[in-house]
Amino acid sequence: xxxxxxxxxxxxxLLTPAVLYILAIVAYPLVDxxxxxxxxxxxxxxxxxxxxxxYEKIFRGxxxxxxxxxxxxxxxxxxxxxxxxxxxxxxxxxxVPGRAIFRVLTMPxxxxxxxxxxxxxxxxxxxxxxxxxxxxxxxxxxxxxxxFLAYGHTAFWATVVTxxxxxxxxxxxxxxxxxxxxxxxxxxAAWADGAGRFYRFRRITLPMIVPAMVTxxxxxxxxxxxxxxxxxxxxxxxxxGQTTTMIIDTYKTAIGSYKFGEGAxxxxxxxxxxxxxxxxxxxxxxxxxxxxxx
Amino acid sequence: MSKAPMIDRYTWYEKLGIYAGMALFLxxxxxxxxxxxxxxxxxxxxxxxxxxxxxxxxxxxDAYFRIWESxxxxxxxxxxxxxxxxxxTLIALxxxxxxxxxxxxxxxxxxxxxxxxxxxVNMFSGAVxxxxxxxxxxxxxxxxxxxxxxxxxxxxxxxxxxxxxxxxMMRIPRELEEAALVDGASRFxxxxxxxxxxxxxxxxxxxxxxxxxxxxxxxxxxLTFNSKTEFMPLPxxxxxxxxxxxxxxxxxxAASFVGILPVLVVFxxxxxYLVAGLTAGALKT
Numbered sequence: 001x002x003x004x005x006x007x008x009x010x011x012x013x014l015l016t017p018a019v020l021y022i023l024a025i026v027a028y029p030l031v032d033x034x035x036x037x038x039x040x041x042x043x044x045x046x047x048x049x050x051x052x053x054x055y056e057k058i059f060r061g062x063x064x065x066x067x068x069x070x071x072x073x074x075x076x077x078x079x080x081x082x083x084x085x086x087x088x089x090x091x092x093x094x095x096v097p098g099r100a101i102f103r104v105l106t107m108p109x110x111x112x113x114x115x116x117x118x119x120x121x122x123x124x125x126x127x128x129x130x131x132x133x134x135x136x137x138x139x140x141x142x143x144x145x146x147x148f149l150a151y152g153h154t155a156f157w158a159t160v161v162t163x164x165x166x167x168x169x170x171x172x173x174x175x176x177x178x179x180x181x182x183x184x185x186x187x188x189a190a191w192a193d194g195a196g197r198f199y200r201f202r203r204i205t206l207p208m209i210v211p212a213m214v215t216x217x218x219x220x221x222x223x224x225x226x227x228x229x230x231x232x233x234x235x236x237x238x239x240x241g242q243t244t245t246m247i248i249d250t251y252k253t254a255i256g257s258y259k260f261g262e263g264a265x266x267x268x269x270x271x272x273x274x275x276x277x278x279x280x281x282x283x284x285x286x287x288x289x290x291x292x293x294x
Numbered sequence: 295m296s297k298a299p300m301i302d303r304y305t306w307y308e309k310l311g312i313y314a315g316m317a318l319f320l321x322x323x324x325x326x327x328x329x330x331x332x333x334x335x336x337x338x339x340x341x342x343x344x345x346x347x348x349x350x351x352x353x354x355x356d357a358y359f360r361i362w363e364s365x366x367x368x369x370x371x372x373x374x375x376x377x378x379x380x381x382x383t384l385i386a387l388x389x390x391x392x393x394x395x396x397x398x399x400x401x402x403x404x405x406x407x408x409x410x411x412x413x414x415v416n417m418f419s420g421a422v423x424x425x426x427x428x429x430x431x432x433x434x435x436x437x438x439x440x441x442x443x444x445x446x447x448x449x450x451x452x453x454x455x456x457x458x459x460x461x462x463m464m465r466i467p468r469e470l471e472e473a474a475l476v477d478g479a480s481r482f483x484x485x486x487x488x489x490x491x492x493x494x495x496x497x498x499x500x501x502x503x504x505x506x507x508x509x510x511x512x513x514x515x516x517l518t519f520n521s522k523t524e525f526m527p528l529p530x531x532x533x534x535x536x537x538x539x540x541x542x543x544x545x546x547x548a549a550s551f552v553g554i555l556p557v558l559v560v561f562x563x564x565x566x567y568l569v570a571g572l573t574a575g576a577l578k579t
Contacts, residue, residue: 010482011400011402014393028426028430095302096313102320105324113529114513120330129343131329131348138345169323191300226419226421228513255425274422277417
């Protein structure tokens with residue numbers, strides 16, 4: 001069903017609703033963001049063109065620091081997601097009784113409304129009465145109550161850990177699927193030749209899941225870079241801005257203070273980074289599928 | 295029970311290692327839920343006492359009864375959440391199903407680029423587009439309506455949905471459609487009477503995916519575009535409760551568990567199809 005003109009017209013008709021939707025809800029706002037970033041738009045109905053003023057202003061201010069913090073936050077979150085997710089997938093891949101139940105038990109953070117999971121973390125981080133501070137005190141690891149969300153560096157790590165917690169199930173389940181799609185003959189042949197379990201893992205499993213791991217880390221990178229709910233609910237970017245990532249920063253500027261123009265400039269910088277990630281992602285994926293096709 | 299094949303046999307210390315690792319991993323994943331559930335059972339004077347005691351030896355289900363008074367709109371929040379997710383799922387399916395068919399079966403100029411462009415939408419979160427969307431909603435006068443909470447979210451369900459369903463539809467044999475076309479059926483008739491019935495399992499997976507995602511992610515748009523209590527979905531409704539100076543934790547946790555019950559039910563019954571569908575779509579490129 002390729003080639004004919006009526007087929008092409010029919011295909012385009014099928015695509016029309018989705019294309020129009022995305023144009024209205026994603027493409028137009030994207031263009032409008034770029035446009036607004038050169039204006040002094042705010043709540044008042046009129047605004048004027050101000051050229052690069054917004055960009056000059058944000059890069060003179062603390063924006064560079066926010067960018068750096070976002071990258072550090074994202075780096076640690078993605079690295080931990082991949083590390084814990086890979087360990088989880090290896091464990092779930094082991095042919096032991098109970099693995100089907102373990103797999104189901106891995107998924108709740110992915111399924112449950114994100115905000116609800118974060119409320120629970122909010123309680124766990126409570127300094128006086130929360131679980132983490134409480135258990136650490138019971139075991140004598142810290143002397144007194146530790147309110148994790150009250151200090152800059154502990155709040156930073158607390159938000160990273162919660163973000164890792166949200167992301168781990170997806171990484172685990174996808175890597176597990178990648179491991180299970182490896183042909184079993186490979187293992188059996190190696191086993192017949194006397195290869196041990198660890199050797200089989202290192203020489204068969206690991207090389208075979210590298211494409212899935214690279215793909216997954218890039219998807220995680222993009223998701224983590226966009227992370228909003230976790231930080232907003234736990235700290236709203238505080239204390240004293242120590243958990244303010246670019247997304248939080250944009251939200252505070254635009255929606256918190258109604259500085260639409262300046263917020264748009266911050267959003268545009270986020271989009272530039274995201275576009276770079278996006279290009280990297282597509283290039284990697286097409287490289288892998290080209291190699292698989294050979 | 296049949297014996298495991300030789301290759302799958304583990305020594306006792308390997309088994310011990312696997313189960314110990316599994317326990318640690320699952321503890322990390324489930325700790326907030328375990329703690330959250332235990333908190334919902336503990337009386338406040340237990341919660342606000344030191345030293346920390348994990349087990350609710352004085353536990354009861356009082357909080358589950360009190361929440362309906364202290365969060366009077368709780369039922370409404372849950373219904374709002376279900377309503378928002380259901381409508382979002384329906385709209386998303388109307389967009390996804392035809393588009394997925396177009397990408398699965400037709401090669402037309404620019405089809406590869408168009409598919410890539412759809413997938414690129416996934417890269418942008420709603421947060422980045424919030425300013426123009428907010429202005430758009432305001433100028434249409436739809437702030438503080440269900441519309442404002444549903445419509446933007448759907449855009450972010452479409453790309454993954456198209457991807458998943460396209461993968462599924464590509465596995466349907468072409469001969470069936472070709473036979474129908476040879477018999478003189480129109481393309482639209484073939485799509486409606488041949489493809490749609492055959493793709494129903496795939497469409498169901500996409501519907502489950504869309505519903506669960508819409509239920510899980512209804513925060514930022516609902517927080518920003520709506521301030522009317524009676525329209526709030528559960529996460530935003532409870533966020534107001536969470537943000538108070540003195541949080542009544544056992545009730546907040548009880549309300550959270552009641553609120554996630556609908557998704558847990560959907561998930562427990564359908565998880566097998568969901569996992570299979572999602573991972574098949576993700577791994578095939």
